[in-house]
Amino acid sequence: MSDQLAINFENLSYHYGDRQALKQVGFEVYRGQLFSLLGPNGSGKTTLFRLLSTLITPQEGSLRVFGNDVSSAADLVRHDLGVVFQTPGLDGKLTAFENLAVQAVMYGLSKNQTQVRIAEVSEQLGVADRLQNKVDELSGGLRRRVELAKSLLHCPRLLIMDEPTTGLDPSARSDLWNYIRRLQQSTGMTVFLTTHLLEEADQADRIAILNEGELVALNKPEILRSELGGDVITIESQRPEALLKLLSSEADLDARLIDGQIRITGQSDAFLVSDLHRKYKSNIQQISVGKPSLEDVFITRTGHRFWGAS
Amino acid sequence: MSDSSEISPVRQVSWVRVAESLAWRELARFFRQRNRVIGAIGTPLFMWLLFGFGLERSFEVATSENTKTSFLEYYFPGSLVLILMFTAIYTTISVIEDRQAGFLQGVLIAPVSRHAMVAGKVLGGSVIAMLQGTLFLGAGLFLDVSWSLSQFSTLVGVLFLASMMMTCIGFSFAWKMESTQGFHAIMNLVLMPMWLLSGAFFPVPVSGSGQISQEVLHWMMKVNPLTHVVSLVRNLLYGVRLSEEAFWEPSQSISILVIVVATALFYGLAIKVCKRPIASDLK
Numbered sequence: 144m145s146d147q148l149a150i151n152f153e154n155l156s157y158h159y160g161d162r163q164a165l166k167q168v169g170f171e172v173y174r175g176q177l178f179s180l181l182g183p184n185g186s187g188k189t190t191l192f193r194l195l196s197t198l199i200t201p202q203e204g205s206l207r208v209f210g211n212d213v214s215s216a217a218d219l220v221r222h223d224l225g226v227v228f229q230t231p232g233l234d235g236k237l238t239a240f241e242n243l244a245v246q247a248v249m250y251g252l253s254k255n256q257t258q259v260r261i262a263e264v265s266e267q268l269g270v271a272d273r274l275q276n277k278v279d280e281l282s283g284g285l286r287r288r289v290e291l292a293k294s295l296l297h298c299p300r301l302l303i304m305d306e307p308t309t310g311l312d313p314s315a316r317s318d319l320w321n322y323i324r325r326l327q328q329s330t331g332m333t334v335f336l337t338t339h340l341l342e343e344a345d346q347a348d349r350i351a352i353l354n355e356g357e358l359v360a361l362n363k364p365e366i367l368r369s370e371l372g373g374d375v376i377t378i379e380s381q382r383p384e385a386l387l388k389l390l391s392s393e394a395d396l397d398a399r400l401i402d403g404q405i406r407i408t409g410q411s412d413a414f415l416v417s418d419l420h421r422k423y424k425s426n427i428q429q430i431s432v433g434k435p436s437l438e439d440v441f442i443t444r445t446g447h448r449f450w451g452a453s
Numbered sequence: 454m455s456d457s458s459e460i461s462p463v464r465q466v467s468w469v470r471v472a473e474s475l476a477w478r479e480l481a482r483f484f485r486q487r488n489r490v491i492g493a494i495g496t497p498l499f500m501w502l503l504f505g506f507g508l509e510r511s512f513e514v515a516t517s518e519n520t521k522t523s524f525l526e527y528y529f530p531g532s533l534v535l536i537l538m539f540t541a542i543y544t545t546i547s548v549i550e551d552r553q554a555g556f557l558q559g560v561l562i563a564p565v566s567r568h569a570m571v572a573g574k575v576l577g578g579s580v581i582a583m584l585q586g587t588l589f590l591g592a593g594l595f596l597d598v599s600w601s602l603s604q605f606s607t608l609v610g611v612l613f614l615a616s617m618m619m620t621c622i623g624f625s626f627a628w629k630m631e632s633t634q635g636f637h638a639i640m641n642l643v644l645m646p647m648w649l650l651s652g653a654f655f656p657v658p659v660s661g662s663g664q665i666s667q668e669v670l671h672w673m674m675k676v677n678p679l680t681h682v683v684s685l686v687r688n689l690l691y692g693v694r695l696s697e698e699a700f701w702e703p704s705q706s707i708s709i710l711v712i713v714v715a716t717a718l719f720y721g722l723a724i725k726v727c728k729r730p731i732a733s734d735l736k
Binding site for chain 1: 465475555
């Protein structure tokens with residue numbers, strides 16, 4: 144089983160002074176998967192990413208990449224990793240080609256391999272005609288592509304990205320996702336990325352959800368959603384507490400008040416929405432029904448809304 | 454022709470190639486920012502001419518050959534060292550800029566030793582400072598200096614070592630700093646006094662004059678490695694020593710020894726400092 148693992152987080156804890164950023168986090172990422180780590184801002188995603196990137200070392204617990212421990216065999220791990228940080232790591236005063244060439248030396252590529260790989264990755268990412276441009280002259284989307292090209296230059300087995308689509312317009316975001324998906328499918332490379340965007344996490348093979356440094360969910364997105372069962376009914380009311388009491392006592396529903404909204408999960412009665420609307424009309428401002436989303440998974444596991452969490 | 458399939462998962466990373474590559478990057482960055490080139494050489498050149506001509510009539514230093522040396526000549530080695538110092542400061546600022554821009558993160562997570570990273574940064578900074586210093590040596594053609602090839606090459610070697618020493622000092626401070634403003638403030642507090650007490654501006658007084666102020670000054674200047682750089686450059690340029698009765702001057706061999714040892718120590722310090730985690734990386 145362990146030879147199918149790309150990453151193994153085991154009881155990982157990390158604190159900055161008194162602030163506990165990660166609490167006993169443990170999960171596994173299988174080889175060849177596109178794995179997404181979802182969490183609101185401040186949930187511990189970036190700390191976990193820094194640990195995985197080998198920028199910092201675990202204080203408690205262990206973290207292994209393809210069986211190699213990040214603390215005791217950091218260099219072996221580094222050869223396997225392609226890393227894209229949230230902050231762009233390119234030198235704006237150098238050309239795209241020069242940036243890639245410096246990176247190639249740091250990963251031990253020969254001069255010949257450097258030429259070949261720069262040509263390959265720049266072609267794949269559509270930046271071949273921009274190699275001689277200074278990075279400062281490139282648009283945000285192109286810089287992101289050069290950044291990705293840089294991380295793929297040494298053919299890593301695991302590509303990790305920290306909120307890679309931050310700052311990109313919708314079309315560049317979609318391009319990047321399509322490329323990542325194609326890359327993962329054509330090469331079998333494992334991809335691990337963090338995101339605070341629910342719709343992005345939904346595109347992954349498996350996801351983990353972090354909240355306040357703790358792992359609150361881990362599975363395929365569709366399984367997590369299906370675990371909630373049925374539909375989710377959301378009600379907005381001027382007097383939500385009073386309505387909640389009525390729903391619990393009179394209608395015998397498992398309703399919860401989350402950040403001012405009443406949410407009823409696991410319902411499959413097609414007429415329930417119209418029944419509720421008719422019965423509590425004076426108390427309801429808005430009522431809606433939908434399939435469970437990852438936000439519903441998050442709410443069920445944490446008791447608060449995803450965007451309210453940050 | 455190799456392709457991606459031929460790239461083995463774990464490769465041997467040559468620290469020499471890494472250092473060379475990072476050093477090249479420093480050079481490319483520096484010379485692509487003309488304001489830095491001008492700032493590093495312009496200020497000391499201006500100061501040399503201003504002080505040199507301004508103080509020429511009121512300041513003369515006696516030499517051991519019972520002649521007088523003009524202030525323009527006396528101040529020339531000090532100006533040269535000032536150029537090395539300014540350039541070392543400008544180049545090591547890139548450590549802070551690299552951290553802020555995210556480039557440094559990429560180096561820290563690469564399978565590259567810290568030793569290679571320091572070597573690259575220091576080598577790049579030292580070569581830039583040495584080139585700037587050598588350019589300034591051209592101004593020496595207007596002075597009463599009889600040039601020879603061996604004298605010139607020894608001078609360039611000394612400039613390189615002195616540049617390395619100051620780049621290592623700059624690197625050690627820059628590594629811990631979060632802002633370039635803070636770095637400038639610290640450099641003014643550390644390197645400027647080192648330069649002022651190097652014999653660049655006034656000679657080292659002899660010990661035993663009976664005056665406490667002169668005694669304190671004598672020892673502060675004597676233990677300053679930059680004093681040995683300035684003195685060595687002066688000796689190599691003019692071949693004349695200052696009057697032994699009034700001023701203290703180290704011998705050439707002692708100066709070379711002090712410069713080599715100080716450079717090695719500051720290089721060791723730079724490596725030690727960069728192995729420690731930085732507060733801004735841990736937030």
